[in-house]
Amino acid sequence: MTRRRRGAELERALLDAAWDELNDNGYARFTMDAVVKRAGTSPPVLYRRWPDRDALVKATIVHVLKESRPAVPDTGNLREDLLALMREIATSHVQLVTVMYAHLASYYRETGESPTGLFDPVATGRAAALDALYERAVARGEIAPERLTERVKTLPFVLLRHEILSTFAPVPDHVLEEIVDTIFLPLVR
Template sequence: MAERRRGAALEKALLDAAWEELTEQGYARFTMDAVVKRAGTSPPVLYRRWSDRDALARAALVHRLRELVLPVPDTGSLREDVLTLLREINATRAPLTTTLYAHLAAHHQATGTRPADLTDPVTTGRKQAVDVLFDRAVERGEADPRRLTERARSLPFDLLRQELLSHFAPVEDRVLEEIVDEIFLPLVTPRPG
């Protein structure tokens, strides 16, 4: 007899089942009943936590993105920290990014919710992780805090995501270096005088 899941273990099992269902079936064919079946539970267990498929899809996405927050590199250099993180995302997250945005398009059509609303870095914990990297760069004098705006902080990752979605494949390392060396660093590096 299987042990009865409760609390955090039950919620994780439900969200994992929802994520699997969402990635296999897409949002258009995503149903609460399918998640109940996949999780091996009952409808009341699921509906007590999420009232509809939109709420469940959102929760599954946030859950998955929180699980996938990468360790923040500490190479001693802003350039190398950002490049290391971009390279890791490029190597390990390219299929996830393209699949995720394909499913989010169907979610947007059904609900009007923008992908940015669902992948918010604050909600998923990614912002706090990356802020450490930028705070260290400011302390070392490699980045001007006045120029290191929220838009500037997200720029390398936004550009990588755009490349991944444009090519549906990991991007060449030279492109990552261009993003960092030609676009990002000139934007945030302190100016003389």
């Protein structure tokens, strides 16, 4: 007899199954039935939590981004904090970023959503993590807080994502340094 999963354990199993389905087959072939089968559960269990596949895809993306979010470094200096975080993303998250954008292209077309809406930095905890990194830099006097608009805060990571999606490969250190040293830091100092 198999043990019944409940609560957070069940939800995690459903979201993991949904991610595996999305990763293996893309959004175009993503179905609630396939997730049910992969998770080894019944349709009512899935539909009680998410009414349709779009809601499940959104929840799945938030789940995966929360689970894969790297720790925010605290090296004592903004440049090194940014480079350490970007190095982690640039090496260990290349496949994740690539899969999310490639497999979700049809999601964007069908729903009219943009990648920005799907990868909500507040829901995934990324906004709070970056805010902590920047607040430490402001407290150390490294950057001017009035220059930290939401767009400027995310700029190094938008450029990093662009590099990953342009090459589908880990981003070299000299590119990360160029993003931080010649583009980002001059904007905030």
